[in-house]
Amino acid sequence: MSKENELDGSPLEQLAAASGRDFPNLLKAREATHEGLGLETRRVTLGQLRHDDDVAVVLMGSWGRAEVTAGSDDDFMILVRGADRDAAAPSIEDVKTILDRAPGDQGIFGEPVASDQLIGRIGLDEDTNSNLSRRMLLLLESVHATREDIHEAVRAELVDRYLDESVKNYRVPRFLLNDVVRYWRTMCVDFAGKERRGPEKWGIRNAKLRTSRKVLFAGGLLPVFECSNRARDEMPEFLNGQLRMPPTDRIAYAFLAHGAPDPGGRALGAYDDFLGRLDDDEFREELESVTRDTSKGSPAFQDAARLGKELERGLLALLFETESLPKLARDYIAF
Amino acid sequence: MLACAWMAASVSSAARFSILRSHHPIGASTGYMYDRRGDWPAQVNEAWQVSPFAIELSALAEEELDNLAGYLASGPPLPFRYLSIHGPSKGRSLPEPALVERLAEFSALAAGIVMHPDTIEDPAPYRALGRTLVLENMDARKEDGRTVDELAPWFAELPEAGFCFDVAHAWSIDETMSAGADLLDSFRPRLRHLHVSSLSPELHHVPLTEEHEELFMPLLQRCLDVPWILEAPPRDP
Secondary structure (H helix, E strand, O other), rough: OOHHHHHHHHHHHHHHHHHHHHHHHHHHHHHHHOOOOOHHHHHHHHHOOOOOEEEEEOOOOHOOOOOOOOOOOOOEEEEEOOOOOOOOOHHHHHHOOOOOOOOOOOOOOOOEEHHHHHHHHHOOOOHHHHHHHHHHHHHHOEEOOOOHHHHHHHHHHHHHHOOOOOOOOOOOOHOOOHHHHHHHHHHHHHHHHHHOOOOOOOOHHHHHHHHHHHHHHHHHHHHHHHHHHOOOOHHHHHHHHHHHHOOHHHHHHHHHHHOOOHHHHHOOOHHHHHHHHHHOOOHHHHHOOOOOOHHHHOOHHHHHHHHHHHHHHHHHHHHOOOOOOOOOOOOOOOO | OOOHHHHHHHHHHHOOHHHHHHHEEEEEHHHHHHHOOHHHHHHHHHHHHHHOOOOEEEEEEHHHHHHHHHHOOOOOOOOOOOEEEEEEOOOOOOHHHHHHHHHHHOOOOOOOOOOOOOHHOOOOOHHHHHHHHEOOOOOOOOOOOHHHHHHHHHHHHHEEEEEEEEEHHHHHOOOOOOOHHHHHHHHHHEEEEEEEOOOOOOOOOOOOHHHHHHHHEEEHHHOOOOOOOEOOOOOOO
């Protein structure tokens, strides 16, 4: 099947057909993620670096969401399948010679990441903010740059860890649900923490919390809820299949599965609009410079906030006003 | 006997499922608060009692704009998460560019500024309102803006404008609601909010009847994500 045909059949494309709302910016970003100097080229170049047998280079962030635009960073992780160690091949420096838009300054991608830490340290003190972030980004918005087999295997092991003996047939897997919700709330609390350090980048962080971070959260929450339609032994395959798709496909899938194409078209349409604006240098620069004090006078920020609300209202309608999801939302979201 | 009465009541209430009551993003238009006209705090308080989620502040007569602007400039503590403003459709005297300039003053506060397309002479100045501008479909008394064919040219001229779907106005055009379905089919990506009510024989907004709620249900179910603004008081339980 050609890539074009694959896109035609994606849940996002199906939602476009069902809702009458095109998603030109999302589809253009998907194309940019894969074509040109995108993922396929980087896979070839990165694949030429010497690799330890148990190491993969994994791309995160907008690469994982298939939403690469001109201003996107190259967030990557050197993923080691197994125990922690100081050095791995390829090294971070080697990879940075190819991925020239360096990772953000959070430092969570600044060292090799061992799957034993991600999977074996869920909860309690040793599950640091960085460990939680790496684990959730690997689970919810990552794509392999090299060694697909390592990336797939680690993600499957992580899903298996969440689907432990406590999971029951036709029930929401609560352990996974709690960690997904915990990560969303952590992002929100960390936003406040970063604001306390200083006003730099307040606007772009706020706008992303309203949009792409919310898409990340919903892209984890909705597949977890969908598990309630499945026997326990069907859940791993379902979840791994969902997690191979970009979050926007998982969300589109849920809107279609719950008979809400029109709200889905408007919700992801608002996100599509945001992505289109973010590709504009002037808009992005204004968002990057705006602070809480200047936000009310910033057309770019007001636009981003409005689009974020439209996205949120669509997701809330899906969760609280469709046929079956409101029952799950009531039973699981608060407690 | 008592059990039968309870069962009858239970069945009856199940049959009367109200999508209106189960919809959370809801609010009141101050347009129906005739006896409180000019008293914005009183109108806001009445709307708040309907729902703290949304409100539409109606300045249906142009002369009300100054009063509304003064009220909003005083920084009243508004609890609503969604606020729209209904621009004037009568008593118009300002040249359109000046009117749009006045409306633009509200755009930082309002998620939408609703206008009747049949009152617009030249769409060009309205482009300055961008996404904040929302065009409403008109009722059968009007000569423009009622159907897909009549609204399409307005949206072509104002490509960023949103759509306010007035369900009762669509009913006045076609009681089968087929014309309403056509409006949603054509303009659903632009949909920002709904106006919800029934209409009197004179086509004035009155509380949504149970019969109309049932008739409108298939269309309302396609609009679960947007605020529904009541253009008449909620009917008694």
